[in-house]
Structures are given as C-alpha cells and as structure tokens.
Amino acid sequence: MTDKTLPEQHDFMSSGYARTYPSTAGTQEPVPAQRLDSLLEDLLRDGFVVLERLFDEQQVTRMREQLLAQLSPHTGRNAFEGLRTQRLYAVIAKTLACNPLVEHPLVLGLLDRILAPNYLLSQLQAINILPGEVAQSLHYDDAFYPMARPRPPYGAATVMAIDDFTEQNGATLVIPGSHLWDARLPTAAERAAARPVVMPRGSLVLFLGTLWHGGGANRSTAPRLALTAQYCEPWARQQENFSLSIPRHTVRQCSEHIQRLLGYSIHAPFMGMVNGMHPKRVLEESSEQGID
Structure with missing residues (x-):
C-alpha cells in the first residue's frame, strides 16, 4: 500500500454508503469540555471514575420499583x-424507567x-446481590474479544448504585491501573487489595473494558441492587441481541440516542444496513405497516 492509496481508502471507510437518515442526533445539552477533560484524565489514569449522585432520589426510587417488580x-x-x-x-424491553x-x-x-x-x-441488566453471596471472580469485560493486551479498550461499562454501595453489601471491586496491564493475571496480593467502590445510591462508576474488577461479597443482611449499562465499539458483537429481545414498538418509544x-x-x-437502507427507515416503515 502506498501513500497515494491512503486517502481513497479513508474516504471509503468514512462515508455512509447505506442511504442516510435525516437525523440520528440526540437532543441533550452537551457537557462542558473542561469537566469531561478532568474526568477523562482520571479515567485514563485509573481505568475507572466515580460519578456521585448523578440521579436524584425520585429517579432512583422509580428505577428501583420497576426493577424489583x-x-x-x-x-x-x-x-x-x-x-x-x-x-x-x-431491561429496556421490561421498563423504560432506566433509560436515563x-x-x-x-x-x-x-x-x-x-x-x-x-x-x-452491549447490554443493560439489573444485578441484585443477595445476602450470603461470595465475591465474583475478578475479570475484565472485553476479554471475549481475543486481542492481545496491552491494548485500548473495546468497550466500557457503568455500574449504577440503586442501593448504597458499601464494603459489606457487595460494592464493585476494582484494581486501579489494571487496564494498562499486558496479558498477566492479578497476583494474590493484588486480588486481596482490590478496592471496593463505595458510593451512595444514585451514583455510578464508569470503567474501561480492560479494567480488572468484580462484584463484591454481600456480608450484610439486605440485598444490593445495581443497574449496569455496558457499551462496545461499533464493529464489535453486542452481548445482548436487542433486535430480538426488544420489540420494535418499544424501540420507537426510545430516544434517538x-x-x-x-x-x-x-x-x-x-x-448495520437493512437492504441497503438505514435501519431507522425500516423502523418507520414497519410502524406504518403495523409490524411490531
């Protein structure tokens, strides 16, 4: 391959050859770049970042009620x-309360x-750790993409505290900096020193797909409910097959994002095309035809 061919390849790979749809943009206000810069610095250094009290009590209560039901x-x-x-x-097929x-x-x-x-x-699921549960084995989420480490993450995940996360009730455990490791496993000392992400309900931890982590043991007398949204690169296989698990009429109720x-x-x-067309067009056409 010569330098002369690179622009042509780039143009091909960056163009949408499936017929475009007028808009797939969201309507939310952007976050100030300065705040994102600060959080990104922490995320890239440690492999995770905690965002405290991102959701208010009313939102968390509604999510909790819907999930427990x-x-x-x-x-x-x-x-x-x-x-x-x-x-x-x-979760989206069962309730839209967790979409935020x-x-x-x-x-x-x-x-x-x-x-x-x-x-x-990649997936959206609720995880309710009951009293007596032991700690989950430490792992990193994008291990199912068999590419040698060290490497960039091919995904990222959020774990939201629907209940308070404490050291006793199964707070997520993380090994700071482990996202930068090569293919080695955590040592016994590193496993023992894994840090619990203690945070109040309504908070979340966002971590890279290469970070070693796991669910903690629940040594309390009450369950610990969490909600996790996991994301992946656009070329990677999703964990959940949403085209089968979420009916089209439910998808239409969701935001553009x-x-x-x-x-x-x-x-x-x-x-992602459907018969050479943008899938949003198919979603609209199926609605007009009464196909759910």
Whole structure:
C-alpha cells in the first residue's frame, strides 16, 4: 500500500454508503469540555471514575420499583453469574424507567472520547446481590474479544448504585491501573487489595473494558441492587441481541440516542444496513405497516 492509496481508502471507510437518515442526533445539552477533560484524565489514569449522585432520589426510587417488580426469584446458573444473585436482562424491553442511565450526557460525553463514533449498547441488566453471596471472580469485560493486551479498550461499562454501595453489601471491586496491564493475571496480593467502590445510591462508576474488577461479597443482611449499562465499539458483537429481545414498538418509544445505541444506526461505510437502507427507515416503515 502506498501513500497515494491512503486517502481513497479513508474516504471509503468514512462515508455512509447505506442511504442516510435525516437525523440520528440526540437532543441533550452537551457537557462542558473542561469537566469531561478532568474526568477523562482520571479515567485514563485509573481505568475507572466515580460519578456521585448523578440521579436524584425520585429517579432512583422509580428505577428501583420497576426493577424489583420484574426480577425473577431465581438466582444465577453458575458461580460467575452468582449463585446468590438475581439478574434481569433486556431491561429496556421490561421498563423504560432506566433509560436515563443509558443515555446520560456525562456518560455519553466520556464514551464519545474513548470509543469510535456509532458505538453501541452491549447490554443493560439489573444485578441484585443477595445476602450470603461470595465475591465474583475478578475479570475484565472485553476479554471475549481475543486481542492481545496491552491494548485500548473495546468497550466500557457503568455500574449504577440503586442501593448504597458499601464494603459489606457487595460494592464493585476494582484494581486501579489494571487496564494498562499486558496479558498477566492479578497476583494474590493484588486480588486481596482490590478496592471496593463505595458510593451512595444514585451514583455510578464508569470503567474501561480492560479494567480488572468484580462484584463484591454481600456480608450484610439486605440485598444490593445495581443497574449496569455496558457499551462496545461499533464493529464489535453486542452481548445482548436487542433486535430480538426488544420489540420494535418499544424501540420507537426510545430516544434517538438509545435507538442508535441499540443498533438502529450505520457505522461507515455500511455496517448495520437493512437492504441497503438505514435501519431507522425500516423502523418507520414497519410502524406504518403495523409490524411490531
């Protein structure tokens, strides 16, 4: 390949060859760049950043009520999911009350700086750690993309405290700086020194997909409810298959931001097209035809 061919390749890869849709932009106010710069510095240094009290009591209470109403009494199928942990998948299909986490402007502002344009929501689930649950094995989220470390993250995640996160009730554990490691595993000393992310309800921790972390043990007498939204690069496979788990009539009730994050978007030049068309057009046409 010569320098002469590079501009041509660049033009092809950055152009939307699937027919464009008039607008997939969101309507939220942008976050001041100075605030994002400060948070991004912490995120890139430590691999995580805590955003305290991002949601008020009324919002958190509504989310909590909706999630608890949908949670199954069944617990995890294996030790990684948690044998004393309840999980609710495809949350958007069950309630729209948690959408504000998915598209919070501060979260999206940071994701805009670490992931490629048109990044996707990989999964949205509730995690309720019951009393007696043991600590989850430490891991990093984008390990299922088999690319050698050290490398940039191919995703990022938020974990929101629906209940207060304490050292006793299963606060998420993190190893600061581990996002920069090569392929090595944490030592016994590093595992033992993993830091609990203690934060009040309505707060969240955002961390890179290469950060070693895990759910903590719940040594309290009450469950600990959390909501996690995870994101991935636009070329990466999502963990949840939203095209099957979320009905189209529900997608239409979501904002432009969330429709894009669910995959109703194009990653140049034509990843995500439907019969050569932007998927938002198909979403509209199916509505007119009464297809849900």
